Amino acid sequence: MSVLQALDVGLAFLVFAVAAWTVFAPGPFAATVGYVVYGLLLSLVWIRLFAVDVALTEAAIGSGVTGVLLIGAAARLRGAETTPAEEALTGLTRLFAAGLCLLVAAALAAVVLLLPDQGPTLAPQSMERLPETGLGNPVTAVLIAFRSFDTMLEKVVLVLGVVGVWSLAADRYWGGAPGEARAERPEPTLAFFAQVLAPIGILVGVHVFWVGADEPGGAFQGGAILAAMWMIVMMARLTEAPQASAFWLRLALIAGPAVFLAAGVAGAVVAGGFFAYPPGLAKPLILFIETFMTFTIAVTLPMLVAGPPRREPRR
Amino acid sequence: MSSATLAGLVGAALVGLGLYGVIADPQPLRKILAFNLIGSGVFLVFGIVARKGAAAGLSADPVPQAMVITGIVVAFAASALAVALTLRLFEETGRATLRPDAGTKPPDDGADAE
Numbered sequence: 001m002s003v004l005q006a007l008d009v010g011l012a013f014l015v016f017a018v019a020a021w022t023v024f025a026p027g028p029f030a031a032t033v034g035y036v037v038y039g040l041l042l043s044l045v046w047i048r049l050f051a052v053d054v055a056l057t058e059a060a061i062g063s064g065v066t067g068v069l070l071i072g073a074a075a076r077l078r079g080a081e082t083t084p085a086e087e088a089l090t091g092l093t094r095l096f097a098a099g100l101c102l103l104v105a106a107a108l109a110a111v112v113l114l115l116p117d118q119g120p121t122l123a124p125q126s127m128e129r130l131p132e133t134g135l136g137n138p139v140t141a142v143l144i145a146f147r148s149f150d151t152m153l154e155k156v157v158l159v160l161g162v163v164g165v166w167s168l169a170a171d172r173y174w175g176g177a178p179g180e181a182r183a184e185r186p187e188p189t190l191a192f193f194a195q196v197l198a199p200i201g202i203l204v205g206v207h208v209f210w211v212g213a214d215e216p217g218g219a220f221q222g223g224a225i226l227a228a229m230w231m232i233v234m235m236a237r238l239t240e241a242p243q244a245s246a247f248w249l250r251l252a253l254i255a256g257p258a259v260f261l262a263a264g265v266a267g268a269v270v271a272g273g274f275f276a277y278p279p280g281l282a283k284p285l286i287l288f289i290e291t292f293m294t295f296t297i298a299v300t301l302p303m304l305v306a307g308p309p310r311r312e313p314r315r
Numbered sequence: 316m317s318s319a320t321l322a323g324l325v326g327a328a329l330v331g332l333g334l335y336g337v338i339a340d341p342q343p344l345r346k347i348l349a350f351n352l353i354g355s356g357v358f359l360v361f362g363i364v365a366r367k368g369a370a371a372g373l374s375a376d377p378v379p380q381a382m383v384i385t386g387i388v389v390a391f392a393a394s395a396l397a398v399a400l401t402l403r404l405f406e407e408t409g410r411a412t413l414r415p416d417a418g419t420k421p422p423d424d425g426a427d428a429e
Contacts, residue, residue: 050374105331112323121368142381161392304395
């Protein structure tokens, strides 16, 4: 067994063990912290699958932003998550459930083992048409050019998510700001951390977005890093979340999908197909769309984490 | 066994583990966590489909990779909505439980009462 293989086996056991911890941990807080670790380990597995773009997304969104969301929820639910005895399943039901889940996992494992060594693939087609997009990263090309409709709709899902979260606000808070107010005196350690990290993080986020055209990275990963920086500054209470009724915020939330859709419709007129890009102009157009998408992601993710408005709107 | 197959088996195990958590744990937040485990397990299984589609000088088929990236973002949006629903339930009832017959406490502010 080579070193890499041993690492693979070790990583596999570690991922499984941490995942088991998030399911069986005694408290919800311990479970959510386990989930953050799990996400980071999972991104290592993605690197071993040669999917660096996915690894970056998993680390930034799957582990990072989701982790903040879940830890925040666990903290607010403290005390509420004690399970009354009548809600716990009986031993027999648990055993039955475990058997069922084992069956599902075994069936999936069998499918994995039965997969042919060389499966069907769209890689040759992607590489063949890659020069027409002017991009060097085939994953970005799939996201923004070959399957751009998916990506545009996914942005719409994010907007719908924000609409759904905001709709859960109490009537009197409608249009107000989520989260806590800006602090008179921010907690010094956290404020220092935010002041040092945020400028570097913003630079890293923009860089990851920019190199995404040719190297692993792109709008999702860069946008998620930018989102994290805004969240850190809000957590340090150096600034507060904007009011849900703010016009600029609503404009920022829809800028990405709106520009994307406009480019798609323009393609139908100019380039002879919905979401077609005119030859030669593909790369600048893609970067233009991606800029707005990065911005929208950077604004949307913190709004989803911040939750529904919890303060009365200022008029 | 290749590292891709191993990752696929981990994905299968994660789906089983997450499914058990969704069924067996009565707490909504733990169910959301477990549901995310199922999601990442499915992504991993799809990831080995990408790896087995290695061709044309690429180490993995870019199309499934792009779909997994989209999936991770959509899964996050769904989790955020589920967490917001759980927190609202807790605010309204003082309990975070999915039992339909759980007692409700009266809303603490008159403005909310419909």
